[in-house]
Amino acid sequence: MTHRLTPYAALIVLPLLSHACATPGPEERAAPEADPTAIHASGDFIASPQRSPAGSLPALAAFDELIESLSDELRVFRWDRSPQVFVFLYPDLAAQARALNRIAAFVEKAHAPRDRVLADAELSAAIRASGEDEQTYYVGHDYTAAALAAFFNTVPRSGVQLNPQEQDLRSRLLQWGFFAEVEPGRLVAPTPERVLISIAPEDSPRLSVQDRRLKWASVLRHELSHAEFFVNPAYQDYCLQAWQALPDQQRAIFTEEFARLGYDTANTLLLANEFQAFLWEPLVGLIMDVKLKKQNSGLALLRADFLAKLKSFTPSVTPLFDLPGFSAPIVWREQNHHLAKVTESIQ
Numbered sequence: 403m404t405h406r407l408t409p410y411a412a413l414i415v416l417p418l419l420s421h422a423c424a425t426p427g428p429e430e431r432a433a434p435e436a437d438p439t440a441i442h443a444s445g446d447f448i449a450s451p452q453r454s455p456a457g458s459l460p461a462l463a464a465f466d467e468l469i470e471s472l473s474d475e476l477r478v479f480r481w482d483r484s485p486q487v488f489v490f491l492y493p494d495l496a497a498q499a500r501a502l503n504r505i506a507a508f509v510e511k512a513h514a515p516r517d518r519v520l521a522d523a524e525l526s527a528a529i530r531a532s533g534e535d536e537q538t539y540y541v542g543h544d545y546t547a548a549a550l551a552a553f554f555n556t557v558p559r560s561g562v563q564l565n566p567q568e569q570d571l572r573s574r575l576l577q578w579g580f581f582a583e584v585e586p587g588r589l590v591a592p593t594p595e596r597v598l599i600s601i602a603p604e605d606s607p608r609l610s611v612q613d614r615r616l617k618w619a620s621v622l623r624h625e626l627s628h629a630e631f632f633v634n635p636a637y638q639d640y641c642l643q644a645w646q647a648l649p650d651q652q653r654a655i656f657t658e659e660f661a662r663l664g665y666d667t668a669n670t671l672l673l674a675n676e677f678q679a680f681l682w683e684p685l686v687g688l689i690m691d692v693k694l695k696k697q698n699s700g701l702a703l704l705r706a707d708f709l710a711k712l713k714s715f716t717p718s719v720t721p722l723f724d725l726p727g728f729s730a731p732i733v734w735r736e737q738n739h740h741l742a743k744v745t746e747s748i749q
Contacts (some may be wrong), residue, residue: 408502411684414447417712419694429433439581447730449738456478459480459578460478460479460480460488460578461479461480462479462480462481462482462485463479463480463482463489464481464482464483465481465483465622465623465626465725465728466727467479468481468489468491468622469615469618469619469622471491471680472491472493472603472618473493473495474491474493474494475490476491476492476493476649477490477491477499478490478491478574479491481624481626481629483721483722483725484597484629484630484633484634485591486595486596486597486633487596487597487599487626487633488578488580488596488597488598488599488631489600489601489622489625490598490599490600490601490625491600491601491602492600492601492602493602494539494603494605495538495602495603495604495605496536496537496542497567497602498540498600498601498602499536499537499539499540500565500566500567501567501568501570501571501600502521502540502543502571502600502704503525503529503536503539503540504520504525504553504562504568505543505545505549505550505656506539506540506543507520507528507554508520508552508553508556509545509549509552509553510665510666510669510672511528511664511665511666512664512666512668513528513664514528514579514667517556518556518559518560519553519556519557519560519562520562521560521561521562521566522562532664537645539689541601541602541604541619541621542599542600542601542602542622542624542625543595543598543599543600543601543625543630544598544599544600544628544632545597545598545599546579546591546594546596546597546632547575547580547591547593547594547595547596547597547598547727548591548594548595550575550580550581550591550598551580551581551589551590551591553718554581554589555587555588555589557656558587565718571613575598576589579592579596580596580598589614595632595633596633597628597629597633599625599626599628599629600625601618601621601622601625603618604617604618606736608736609734610735612734613735613736614734616732616733616734617734617736619727619732620683620731620732620733620734623678623682623727623728624682624683626722626728627679627682627728628675628679629717629724630720630722631674631675631678631679632675633721634719636720637719637720637722638671638674638675640715640719641674641675641677641678642670642671642674644674644677644678644708644711645670645673645674645677645678646674648677648704649697651697652694652697652699652704654691655690655694655697656673656676656677656680657673658675659687659689659690659693660673674727678708680701681701681704681708682705682716682730682731682732683701683731684701684702684731684733685733685734685736687701705731709729710721
């Protein structure tokens with residue numbers, strides 16, 4: 403359930419990201435945590451977590467540490483709250499696209515085949531047909547080990563040559579135990595719910611340095627919520643129930659927008675996963691919000707109901723929304739006159 407890059411924007415500034423951090427864990431977390439909303443004088447992101455030794459699993463990192471870990475090269479960490487979640491931080495959208503766009507099309511695009519992998523020319527055509535380019539196709543990705551194994555198992559019989567970034571990704575995932583090669587070209591995921599998520603920063607003239615940081619944090623939060631959906635069966639069940647409990651007209655609004663974004667709307671699990679993540683995306687989900695408000699609803703109301711019912715369970719279904727930075731949207735200012743015209747026409 404990947405997070406698709408959309409140029410959605412608001413013309414006002416909404417509340418900014420609260421201090422995002424995770425509960426300190428072992429001794430290595432004793433140092434004071436950085437404020438992800440602070441803008442460094444240089445305007446750069448500062449990498450804080452230490453690299454893991456060669457050959458070992460990636461180091462653990464908290465939410466705030468991941469926000470501070472942008473580099474000019476690919477960096478990989480494991481989320482300290484769920485160590486089976488591997489977070490790939492690409493230096494830019496182009497590098498991320500080369501590694502993951504073909505996987506995105508295979509796993510969840512509505513008009514892409516599931517029995518074969520798109521060749522380079524087919525992938526380029528599919529991206530153009532979506533109205534995007536290679537870099538704007540997706541800004542974040544999330545896949546289970548089972549989905550990744552299915553992709554790489556399909557490559558040989560598709561006659562497709564993986565590019566260097568895709569080959570590097572396959573090697574890393576093999577090294578870290580996402581799957582095992584039981585025979586040449588056939589992978590099996592021993593822990594199918596293990597998750598890869600990835601994000602990359604957007605370098606856009608529409609974004610100030612501060613808004614670029616906030617958008618980076620928002621996309622990370624979005625992808626980590628997808629990871630929680632994958633690794634926590636109780637939370638996944640709750641999200642499915644919440645999706646199915648929506649009034650038909652409201653569920654249709656989300657489904658129509660997901661279809662416009664290219665998601666496979668025949669995949670109920672995908673729709674429920676995107677629904678729970680988009681509740682915290684008031685800018686990206688602006689069109690949905692406008693349509694919902696015409697029915698006396700809206701993302702804010704649905705979000706409040708979603709949280710209230712979730713917190714009524716004992717024991718707790720998930721600790722995710724007790725973390726600072728996860729209980730409210732992270733928003734930024736981004737001008738887009740085309741979107742403003744679209745929402746005006748809906749209103």
